[in-house]
Amino acid sequence: MILIFSIAFIILLVGIAIVSIVLLLKVKKEQKIKHNSAILDFLDSKIFYSKKIIEINKHTFLAINKDLNKLAIIENFNHSNLSCTYIEVVTSFIIDIAEINSGFRIDFIHQGEKRSFLINSHSKEIKDFVYKVFKSANIKRIKDKFPDNNFTISSASDFKNSYVWAYSPLNCTFAYFRTKEKPIIQKINLRKKHFTIDVKYDYFEAPVFGENQQLFCYEHNFLNELFNSMFQTIKQKASQITENLIYFDDYNNIVYLSNGYSSLQSLILGDIEEVYYKDKKLLFTTFDDTKTINFPADNDLIKEFEDFVTGYNLRKIANNFDYKIDKLINTTQNTKLIIDFSRDRIVYCANLNTFSHFSYLTISFMNLEDVTLEKNGANYFVRIFAKEKEILDVSCNKNDVAKYIFAQIKSIINK
Numbered sequence: 001m002i003l004i005f006s007i008a009f010i011i012l013l014v015g016i017a018i019v020s021i022v023l024l025l026k027v028k029k030e031q032k033i034k035h036n037s038a039i040l041d042f043l044d045s046k047i048f049y050s051k052k053i054i055e056i057n058k059h060t061f062l063a064i065n066k067d068l069n070k071l072a073i074i075e076n077f078n079h080s081n082l083s084c085t086y087i088e089v090v091t092s093f094i095i096d097i098a099e100i101n102s103g104f105r106i107d108f109i110h111q112g113e114k115r116s117f118l119i120n121s122h123s124k125e126i127k128d129f130v131y132k133v134f135k136s137a138n139i140k141r142i143k144d145k146f147p148d149n150n151f152t153i154s155s156a157s158d159f160k161n162s163y164v165w166a167y168s169p170l171n172c173t174f175a176y177f178r179t180k181e182k183p184i185i186q187k188i189n190l191r192k193k194h195f196t197i198d199v200k201y202d203y204f205e206a207p208v209f210g211e212n213q214q215l216f217c218y219e220h221n222f223l224n225e226l227f228n229s230m231f232q233t234i235k236q237k238a239s240q241i242t243e244n245l246i247y248f249d250d251y252n253n254i255v256y257l258s259n260g261y262s263s264l265q266s267l268i269l270g271d272i273e274e275v276y277y278k279d280k281k282l283l284f285t286t287f288d289d290t291k292t293i294n295f296p297a298d299n300d301l302i303k304e305f306e307d308f309v310t311g312y313n314l315r316k317i318a319n320n321f322d323y324k325i326d327k328l329i330n331t332t333q334n335t336k337l338i339i340d341f342s343r344d345r346i347v348y349c350a351n352l353n354t355f356s357h358f359s360y361l362t363i364s365f366m367n368l369e370d371v372t373l374e375k376n377g378a379n380y381f382v383r384i385f386a387k388e389k390e391i392l393d394v395s396c397n398k399n400d401v402a403k404y405i406f407a408q409i410k411s412i413i414n415k
Helices: 002-045 124-145 220-237 299-317 399-414
Strands: 050-057 060-065 070-075 085-090 094-100 103-110 113-119 153-156 163-168 173-178 184-189 196-198 203-208 211-214 239-242 246-249 254-258 263-268 272-278 281-286 292-296 327-332 335-340 345-350 359-364 368-376 379-386 391-395
Touching: 002 050, 002 060, 002 070, 050 124, 060 124, 085 103, 094 124, 103 124, 124 153, 124 163, 124 173, 124 184, 153 220, 163 220, 196 220, 220 246, 220 263, 239 299, 246 299, 254 299, 263 292, 272 299, 281 299, 299 335, 299 345, 327 391, 327 399, 335 391, 335 399, 368 399, 379 399
Parallel strands: none
Antiparallel strands: 050 060, 060 070, 070 085, 094 103, 103 113, 153 163, 163 173, 173 184, 196 203, 196 263, 203 211, 239 246, 246 254, 254 263, 272 281, 281 292, 327 335, 335 345, 345 359, 368 379, 379 391
């Protein structure tokens, strides 16, 4: 009996506690609503129409207006007494923000004087609010300088906005703003410059003030949006070599490499000296020897890129190749012999899958003097004699190919 009474008493106490907590939460919620309503009424009285209000503590607030161009600082607020300290700051007059031991600091110009507002809190919500207010002001400066661009993607390099990045899908315009030291704003067409985007590793490289360097991004989603936007544009504007992997802009002589979902690399072929193929990687050296560019690649992508380079080199010497009458003969893995009936010449190409190591020799039909079929061990090769005393040896992986070339050259000479 005593046990039953004790259990009932405990249940009663728990019930009373739950009811008390619910009532207390309800009272606090009503007080908060009343408090927030008083803040809104106060801001309305100042003709300040807020987009977002942040509570620092129950007596201190920050608010940004709907046009994102004014910041309200409210201190010593009491909803029962609307007399408080109120400062309205034009966001373009915010000159700096910083993290300090006690929280954050906003530096701004007000009535011609430099002033600071200290926030004694380490709240992430407050930090994000302060960052976005300052970034918005800096983005406006970029937009004011380049009004013909629609910058829809943006981020700063860090919390204090040392650099601000803005991207417009219109013409792939990338703007950068150095806010410290001597502030300067410039823009580039990202489709015509070297860049690297790797969402997986939060890596972004692009030229700033003419120098390729890693650009840090405070907002992780910036790279996702930039990658998706750039990749879609490249798919529309450049020729597809291999779907989602290799695209070529013939007009600007730029090739784009991608894994199809998280990385994107541009290569300005005029700046590339050589390409090297290694397991799981494509390596590129530049003429200025500043760096080696590498791109992770599986064997399939490496093979696809080798084929692209081969085709790229062949187009240099055999543009408008007539596949009905001209002969393109695979002699070894990276050498080819072209019997170019369209131009009355033969062209022997070596190292076709490379850039600077690629070479070729041209002999016109009228300079062909003789041809022989020679043997080196078990393999045949073709020896071609030119009237200028030149001798060209064409190695072949297959004896049938050597015999075919011999017959073709012999036929040309005997005409």
